[in-house]
Amino acid sequence: MYHTWMRFFTPSPLHHRLGLVCLGVGLQHGALPTVGPRTLDHHVAVIVHSGSGWFKGPDGRRTPVTGPSLIWLTPGTPHHYGADPGTGWDESFVDFTGPATATYTELGYIEPDRPLVPLTDTAAPRAAVGRMVRAARRGNPLLEVETGAAVHELLVALRRARADIGPDGDPVLQALARDAYQPLTVAEHAARHGMTAAELRTAVRRGAGCSPKDYLLGIRLGRAKELLAATDLPVAAVARRVGYDDPAYFSRLFARRVGAAPVRFREQQGRSVPGGWSDRVPDPDDPPTISA
Known part of the structure; x- marks a missing residue:
């Protein structure tokens, strides 16, 4: 058995000019059907929160996948993957595209040559996907902008969650x-x-x-x-x-x-504040306020 929920979108050319657009988002868990072999014309981030399975890239080698992990699917790259039929896995996926993908790739946030990326934790990526899911309600006039903004957030969250980087960074x-x-x-x-x-x-x-x-x-x-x-x-x-x-x-x-x-x-x-400058990072739950 498996359970799946997904939505797909068709952003306008104007929305593409924002840099990134979300083409689809999904939440799935269980012994999911095998995906592929196939080749896509856009990017997909497949986040395996827990469970296990396998992945095959262009070289045809079958590589084990154990959550938490990220599977990068990049345009023009053949791939084939699936959850273990006995245990399954808990998965989120986000389809996206846009001119900013080239810059994110150059910066190392998207790694075409590294399709499998172990993660330390998926709480922050899951939260970004959750924003897309909530934005996907029928009739939302802000759909394309909200989901596109969340794709930017997702790429940052995935970059920070990589297992080869400590919690405080390199x-x-x-x-x-x-x-x-x-x-x-x-x-x-x-x-x-x-x-x-x-x-x-x-x-x-x-x-x-x-x-x-x-x-x-x-x-x-x-x-x-x-x-x-x-x-x-x-x-x-x-x-x-x-x-x-x-x-x-x-x-x-x-x-x-x-x-x-x-x-x-x-x-x-024009903001000179002699004596009032602080290097202390404010607590988001207790921000500076104007005293009465």
Whole structure:
């Protein structure tokens, strides 16, 4: 026996311009029928929450699948899979497409060469799928936008749930973030971790989808924006705080990446709050409020 629920959608060309659209969503459990062999023209994330089964890719090899796991089905790739007929599995699936899939693939969120991905937990992916399920009610005028937004959320949740990444993220990325404001070269950062520059580039590319230089630059510029928006520090002082001894170089770099010079960015924000800035992340269940 098995149980299944599914809905399929046909988003308009305008909705496709949002980057990602959901083409279908389903919840299934039990000894499900075998899927394929088949080839699709869109992406599917098959989330096996629990249970076991098998998967065959283009090479024809039968690989065991044990939940929690993710099966990536990518366009043009032959596949064949099924739950164990004796025990079955608990599955969610989401069909999606859109121009943003190329960028998510480049960033490492979608892995065409890695169709089976062990997961540590599926609570967050299940929650994202749940939003699509609730949005799928008949007559929902926000259907395409709600489900498309949830696909973005799902890709992030699946990326965070990968079993090869700790609950707090990649330790190398954490260390880079901690040392981001120090005036170190990529080679010097690598040496701190007993790695070559090439090994560090590979690790950061896999973990963050970018080069170490861009990863560090994003952290530095983010902090610089905070200091410019919320303090009266001179630009030169801001530059030093985020690791640049040459304020002129910092200003050129900032303008090139942000699209506005530091002084102009500060003018646009107009939110100087001397004495009121905090680095503490607010508790979502107890956000800052205006005191009576």
